Amino acid sequence: MTPRTWQIGSLFLLLLLVVLVPVLFGVGGPTNLLEQVFAFALFAMSYDLLIGYTGVVSFGHAVFFGTGAYVAGIFLVHSGGSTAGLIVGTVVALGVSVLLSLLIASISLRIRTVYFAMITLAVGQTFYVLAGSQMLQPLTNADDGMTVPLPVWLMHDRTVYYVTLLVLVSCVWLLRLFVRSPVGQVLQGIRENEGRVLALGHSVYRFKAVAFVISGLMATMAGILYVIAQTFVSTGVYDVSISLDVLLMTIIGGVGTLYGGLLGALLIIGAQTEFTNLAGTFPIFGRYTILFGVLYIVIVRFMPRGIVGTVAQALKRWNGQEE
Amino acid sequence: MGIYLTLALNGIVNGSLYFLMAAGLTLIFGLMRVVNFAHGGLYLWGAYLAAFTFATTGNFTLALVAGAVVAIVLGVIMERGLIAFVYHNENGQLLVTMGIMLILTELIKVPFGPSELSANTPNDLSNSWLVGQVVIVQYQLFMIAASVIVFLLLLWVLHKTRLGMIVRAGVYNPELVEACGIAIRRVFTMVFAVGAGLAGLAGAIAGPYLGAVTPTMGFDMQLNVFIIVVVGGLGSLTGSFVASMLIGILTAVVSFYFSSLAVLVNVLVMVVVLLIRPQGLFGERESPA
Numbered sequence: 001m002t003p004r005t006w007q008i009g010s011l012f013l014l015l016l017l018v019v020l021v022p023v024l025f026g027v028g029g030p031t032n033l034l035e036q037v038f039a040f041a042l043f044a045m046s047y048d049l050l051i052g053y054t055g056v057v058s059f060g061h062a063v064f065f066g067t068g069a070y071v072a073g074i075f076l077v078h079s080g081g082s083t084a085g086l087i088v089g090t091v092v093a094l095g096v097s098v099l100l101s102l103l104i105a106s107i108s109l110r111i112r113t114v115y116f117a118m119i120t121l122a123v124g125q126t127f128y129v130l131a132g133s134q135m136l137q138p139l140t141n142a143d144d145g146m147t148v149p150l151p152v153w154l155m156h157d158r159t160v161y162y163v164t165l166l167v168l169v170s171c172v173w174l175l176r177l178f179v180r181s182p183v184g185q186v187l188q189g190i191r192e193n194e195g196r197v198l199a200l201g202h203s204v205y206r207f208k209a210v211a212f213v214i215s216g217l218m219a220t221m222a223g224i225l226y227v228i229a230q231t232f233v234s235t236g237v238y239d240v241s242i243s244l245d246v247l248l249m250t251i252i253g254g255v256g257t258l259y260g261g262l263l264g265a266l267l268i269i270g271a272q273t274e275f276t277n278l279a280g281t282f283p284i285f286g287r288y289t290i291l292f293g294v295l296y297i298v299i300v301r302f303m304p305r306g307i308v309g310t311v312a313q314a315l316k317r318w319n320g321q322e323e
Numbered sequence: 324m325g326i327y328l329t330l331a332l333n334g335i336v337n338g339s340l341y342f343l344m345a346a347g348l349t350l351i352f353g354l355m356r357v358v359n360f361a362h363g364g365l366y367l368w369g370a371y372l373a374a375f376t377f378a379t380t381g382n383f384t385l386a387l388v389a390g391a392v393v394a395i396v397l398g399v400i401m402e403r404g405l406i407a408f409v410y411h412n413e414n415g416q417l418l419v420t421m422g423i424m425l426i427l428t429e430l431i432k433v434p435f436g437p438s439e440l441s442a443n444t445p446n447d448l449s450n451s452w453l454v455g456q457v458v459i460v461q462y463q464l465f466m467i468a469a470s471v472i473v474f475l476l477l478l479w480v481l482h483k484t485r486l487g488m489i490v491r492a493g494v495y496n497p498e499l500v501e502a503c504g505i506a507i508r509r510v511f512t513m514v515f516a517v518g519a520g521l522a523g524l525a526g527a528i529a530g531p532y533l534g535a536v537t538p539t540m541g542f543d544m545q546l547n548v549f550i551i552v553v554v555g556g557l558g559s560l561t562g563s564f565v566a567s568m569l570i571g572i573l574t575a576v577v578s579f580y581f582s583s584l585a586v587l588v589n590v591l592v593m594v595v596v597l598l599i600r601p602q603g604l605f606g607e608r609e610s611p612a
Binding site: 051055057059107108111113114115117118119121122123125126129240244247251284287289290292293294295296297299300301304 | 358405408409413414415417418419421422423424425426428429430432433542546549550553584586587589590593594597598601
């Protein structure tokens, strides 16, 4: 069998397994955890589009995730959980996301990548503060957060599970189309050798901006999925720790591999849940962020391609296609 | 009138604290171009160690020394052990130092717990006077004095001494300095240690001013200081000093009127400055990399 059939075969098996989870294990704990993983996997993949395909690090990608969650949440709350509210909320959230990413791109993508990291961090902090401020209390319920009602057809755990899975799979497919498109190829060129792409006559800034907008859209979508899965939204979705967690998911999975985010999200969310449970008995496990910090360093130092990237490279070598 | 004077004074005090922290970052990020997103972690550890030392010994000088020393030790370990392998790799530095920042922020909670630790002002510095309508606090005067002393001292070392010359030359052309028989790596480690020590000292001084130290104080401070170094111009001490005062006063004024927008205003200042002068207020124009 060729490697390609293996790939497709294993992907199909994995998908089948994920589809069967509610049937095999029932709904509740495991499906709820997986719904979170789906949302964060999409979030991490959107982030990979940025860091992995343009080489730009953002410390504030939660801006998009949070905006998706909040806008969808606000529309759902104020429409009393109607389907129209969900649809309009999604459309508005995506629109806001495009405007926001164009704004951030216009002020920060032309300058050094370090400044981009700083500006995204600052914008993220600002949204965090704004979402919790008393000024916006009628809209966001300030620090208390909002419990979000869902349309009737989304009331069942099993439906939520399949809807989030479906959205994830469609978005993965779209992202895959994008990175394989001519635009995606140019982006990879920018990551490898920015000067050369510029010399070829491409507007590097414009390509980076496109990647940033699409990355923002996907992150917004992830935020909407998160709200549907959690039926609750609070300032936590804008927290810088969300941006940092998703960054970790991306680099653990593998920067520039696109699918790495799926694995990264599963590992990090799984670890977080496990450690939080353990912290009930052994309080020291509540400090698991230390481990995440160590992971940041270890991955950059010893495994810059992440798990998926390293495995893919090993497989290539196995098949005799030395890079 | 009193309110404006009070705001201006508060701004200058804020600015002094910013500068104490920004001075170290100017050395590390501005001059050496190491993107140290763990700078706030050094400040945090300095603050906690100083507050703890003062609470147990009652000796404020010892507390300041403890704050600076712990940051120097951490800084040297970081630079030698972790940052050395990501020199010339900006994204690598961003990720590694952010990892260190997470560790430092989380690790401080192990001995001291996740809630705040109160930091007291020493008795010799806790006088205050009413001049006109403005309350002048002795500790705030001490902070302003400390930042001016640090500013002048660094300016002198960097521009009037042989060591300063080596550092500045090493930043522009490390190979040539190395060829002159100077172990430039060792010099860089030393500069990093000084920058780290300044962060620790800033933390130690910040504690009594804020009244308490908290695990999030490093993160909160760090972003403002990065903005200051960029606005002032990378590598320019004078620029950092001016930008510290500017951001300090702006923060004081903006947070008095709309407290939630202070961060945003600082970012806007940075964006405007970068659009008009990409090299920052006092920075030298650099060739595009």
